[in-house]
Amino acid sequence: MIKRFLESQVQKAIKAELEKTKGNITRKTITEMTREQLNSVLKGCINIENLPEQEKNEMLASARRVFEEQAFGFVIRSLLEAQKDFIATQSTNENQDLMGRFTINGIVLVNEEMERLRLDFLNKIQNNSFNKNDL
Secondary structure (H helix, E strand, C coil), X not given: CHHHXXXXXXXXXXXXXXXXXXXXXXXXXXXXXXXXXXXXXXXXXXXXXXXXXXXXXXXXXHHHHHHHCHHHHHHHHHHHHHHXXXXXXXXXXXXXXXXXXXXXXXXXXXHHHHHHHHHHHHHHHHCCCCCHHHC
């Protein structure tokens, strides 16, 4: 049942993209198309570049610690599974299905942003542009 629901959501996203682009789909991921259909923000929307350098470094280091914590991954996976299960077994109408999609999108977006910030931190360390003693 979940598989059928997800397939229908993918088909809706593709159909919306086809209609919007008059059949000229660009190289977008299904996630990007779905987020556009949901009028959602996209990955990379959190901008820390305007923060003071010390605060930016602390933010990146904190994001790395949080993302790598076992509890964070467990919470993200559990929320996604619970929401998918709700949509598949308890949702009674299209509004509940849509709300479920919005919720799943939000959970995944939080996970993606934390991972992106973590990778920024690791890249700074690898490039020696991050002084570990500053934290």
